[in-house]
Amino acid sequence: MSGLSKLSMLSINKLSYSFGGERAIFDQISLDVNSGEFVSVIGASGSGKSTLFKLITGLLAPEQGEIQIKGQHSGKRTGSVGYMPQKDLLLPWRTVVENVLLPIEIAKESKQRKLPAVREWLDRFGLAAYENAYPGELSGGMRQRVAFLRTLMTGKDLLLLDEPFGALDSLTKRKMHSWLLGLWGELQKTVLFITHDLEEAILLSDRIYVLKGDRGVQEVKVKLSRPRKAELIYETEFMRMRKELEWLIQDEN
Ligand SMILES: Nc1ncnc2c1ncn2[C@@H]1O[C@H](COP(=O)(O)OP(=O)(O)O)[C@@H](O)[C@H]1O
Ligand SMILES: [Mg+2]
Structure with missing residues (x-):
């Protein structure tokens, strides 16, 4: 379209x-x-x-x-x-925001610089209150949104x-x-x-x-x-x- x-x-x-x-x-x-x-x-x-x-x-x-x-x-x-595998593969030991920042880390970009934009996205995805939660604490729909947001953060x-x-x-x-x-x-x-x-x-x-x-x-x-x-x-x-x-x-x- x-x-x-x-x-x-x-x-x-x-x-x-x-x-x-x-x-x-x-x-x-x-x-x-x-x-x-x-x-x-x-x-x-x-x-x-x-x-x-x-x-x-x-x-x-x-x-x-x-x-x-x-x-x-x-x-x-x-x-x-930007690839979102069949299993969401969120890292259970990382918080939501740390999971979402992973592509930025891998690309060796500044996480500090991207953080405000990431926070805005978390807000839009209804995840603002869960920034510091761990994947295990989230519902299925939330986990999917985190995984999707992480895919989006690749910028591809x-x-x-x-x-x-x-x-x-x-x-x-x-x-x-x-x-x-x-x-x-x-x-x-x-x-x-x-x-x-x-x-x-x-x-x-x-x-x-x-x-x-x-x-x-x-x-x-x-x-x-x-x-x-x-x-x-x-x-x-x-x-x-x-x-x-x-x-x-x-x-x-
Ligand atoms: N690493 C692998 N080694 C051998 N066979 C595999 C491997 N991965 C998938 N297959 C087989 O390849 C076929 C296609 O798998 P897959 O692509 O996962 O199918 P789908 O996603 O459509 O369900 C299946 O028969 C599966 O068993
Ligand atoms: Mg499959």
């Missing part, structure tokens, strides 16, 4: 990967994400969604094919995306979010959706979003890629205008899309 230009943010070309030469997780898949887009990745459990993210971040290396971020070739990718344009709301109840999830969409619009980020929740994928995305194991990947465009309200899920076009996606993620199709 925010991408007025169609600049390529991420380009994956004929990517193949398998763990230790076993059955292929990916066999020559290609996909693209333009600057400013919100794109979801769905697929059955074990279809390779998390593996795809690890390949994009450079934690794993492709067997074949190319991954480019902003036209830059692989090899130099690590650190060029491309955010890879691996099932960020997977563990949340539907009401909290709904709040997180409008909150995430607000941020996405405001900050002009590009988001690649893994979920197993089809409604979530349709509500949030411009496009959806369905991972179909060794049968490749299929693109589905979401032609619903924005802003999108939660009530959309009762509308005909929404239900039609949901059915289509359900059908696509089944093994046989």
Whole structure:
């Protein structure tokens, strides 16, 4: 939505990967994400969604094919995306603010200088009162917000979010959706979003890629205008899309 230009943010070309030469997780898949887009990745459990993210971040290396971020070739990718792994991986011995400051510490920037901005963000995320709390004292929704804020603090344009709301109840999830969409619009980020929740994928995305194991990947465009309200899920076009996606993620199709 925010991408007025169609600049390529991420380009994956004929990517193949398998763990230790076993059955292929990916066999020559290609996909693209333009600057400013919100794109979801769905697929059955074990279809390779998390593996795809690890390949994009450079934690794993492709067997074949190319991954480019902003036209830059692989090899130099690590650190060029903000990655929120499936497990929130907050450091339990660090407070909320110390967790959020981690990317700044890693980038060897001045934490003192960033602290006022970080405090402002904590406030916006409803976390101001929890600045000095430890992750173990927080609710699931709060932990997710801390993890997301930490991802945001990397300052990267491309955010890879691996099932960020997977563990949340539907009401909290709904709040997180409008909150995430607000941020996405405001900050002009590009988001690649893994979920197993089809409604979530349709509500949030411009496009959806369905991972179909060794049968490749299929693109589905979401032609619903924005802003999108939660009530959309009762509308005909929404239900039609949901059915289509359900059908696509089944093994046989
Ligand atoms: N480090 C690993 N070594 C071997 N196999 C793995 C490893 N990580 C994941 N796998 C396998 O690769 C497949 C894809 O895993 P994953 O990307 O985590 O799937 P998803 O996120 O879609 O559920 C699964 O069959 C999983 O068991
Ligand atoms: Mg996964």
